[in-house]
Amino acid sequence: MSDEDLYDQSHIDFLEDLWGEGFLSPGGADEVGRVLDGVDMAGKTILDIGCGSGAIACLLVDRYDAAHVTGIDVEDPVCNAARTRAAAAGLTDRITITKVTPGPFPFDADRFDVVFSKDSIIHIPDKAAMAAESFRVLKPGGMFAASDWLISHDDAPTPEMAHYLKMEALEFAMASPSKYRAAMEDAGFEAVELVNRNPWYAEVSAAELAELSGPNRAKWQGRHGAEFIDHQIEIWTAMQPVMTSGEHCPHHIRGRKPT
Numbered sequence: 001m002s003d004e005d006l007y008d009q010s011h012i013d014f015l016e017d018l019w020g021e022g023f024l025s026p027g028g029a030d031e032v033g034r035v036l037d038g039v040d041m042a043g044k045t046i047l048d049i050g051c052g053s054g055a056i057a058c059l060l061v062d063r064y065d066a067a068h069v070t071g072i073d074v075e076d077p078v079c080n081a082a083r084t085r086a087a088a089a090g091l092t093d094r095i096t097i098t099k100v101t102p103g104p105f106p107f108d109a110d111r112f113d114v115v116f117s118k119d120s121i122i123h124i125p126d127k128a129a130m131a132a133e134s135f136r137v138l139k140p141g142g143m144f145a146a147s148d149w150l151i152s153h154d155d156a157p158t159p160e161m162a163h164y165l166k167m168e169a170l171e172f173a174m175a176s177p178s179k180y181r182a183a184m185e186d187a188g189f190e191a192v193e194l195v196n197r198n199p200w201y202a203e204v205s206a207a208e209l210a211e212l213s214g215p216n217r218a219k220w221q222g223r224h225g226a227e228f229i230d231h232q233i234e235i236w237t238a239m240q241p242v243m244t245s246g247e248h249c250p251h252h253i254r255g256r257k258p259t
Contacts, residue, residue: 009077012053014224014232018208022055022085024078025119025147026204029059032118035147035252041066044113047105047137048072049130049146050120054082057095060116070112071097072105073120104129110139117146119250125173127180131187131255141259144189145252147197151176152249161247164238180253189255197250202243209236 012024020028027034041064051057051071060066073079079099086095100106102124115134124130134144151157151174157165165172175183177194184192212220213233221229242248 010224010228012077012081014228016053017220017223018211020055022053022058022081024052026201026208029055029063031147032056032059035118035145036064036116039114039143039145041114043067045111046070047107047112047115047134049115049117049134050123051082051097052078052118052120054078054085054095054097056116056118057082057097058085058089058091061091061094062089066114067094069095070107071095072100073097074100074102074123105133105137107137109136111137113139113142115142115144115146117148119147119149121146122149122172122174127175127183128186131183131189135187135189135257138257140257142257144184144255144257146254147250147252148180150174150180150249150251152247154179158242158245158247160238160241160245164235164242164248167235167238174248177249177251180251184253184255188257190258191254191256193252193254195252197252198243198246198248201250205236205239205243209233209240212236 048071057069057071082097
């Protein structure tokens with residue numbers, strides 16, 4: 001493990017315990033289904049940006065019948081976990097996990113039918129470059145379908161948001177819906193759609209905080225350590241004001257590459 005890894009094994013274990021085995025972002029398989037609602041995955045080649053520990057790659061093959069999923073991430077712990085999960089599921093012939101470095105994708109143009117990401121491109125500061133690269137590697141007619149954590153405006157974060165981001169310490173690079181739309185349209189995508197998921201996660205995150213800090217707190221501390229869980233409670237507590245205000249606004253993002 002690198003000293004710079006944001007998601008070490010302790011974080012992977014905690015997030016999977018909270019959000020489901022193999023999932024490092026909220027909503028599990030149900031939220032993946034909502035991101036992909038209406039997108040035909042059967043027999044398609046998929047690029048999964050920020051594949052995490054691999055549950056979604058397996059899900060795309062098992063439930064959505066993708067022909068092949070190429071998962072990319074930038075850290076060894078999650079890539080290793082994803083490879084292990086794909087092997088355990090007997091899916092190594094249909095899932096490839098590749099560690100990449102930040103920057104252009106290491107793939108030829110017109111390679112994939114679908115570019116997918118679940119709450120991972122928050123770590124990519126240059127949304128315009130991300131959109132342009134996604135457009136480049138998509139086949140004509142291909143779809144971009146992702147979820148990401150956005151900030152509701154283009155101004156400096158409020159003190160509440162700045163405090164939350166400091167507590168997370170995960171190098172979040174939030175963009176506004178307007179910047180995302182411009183990035184997608186400037187890259188060439190058509191039928192760009194953004195759906196605000198703040199009302200959903202405001203409710204879910206409040207329930208997560210209650211789970212971590214309520215009667216089950218000792219159970220979580222026993223599994224992951226008191227200091228670790230106490231810090232997670234601080235993070236989730238800092239999140240609540242910006243969820244309530246709407247400044248923190250997870251979105252679904254869609255776009256199609258013209259034929």
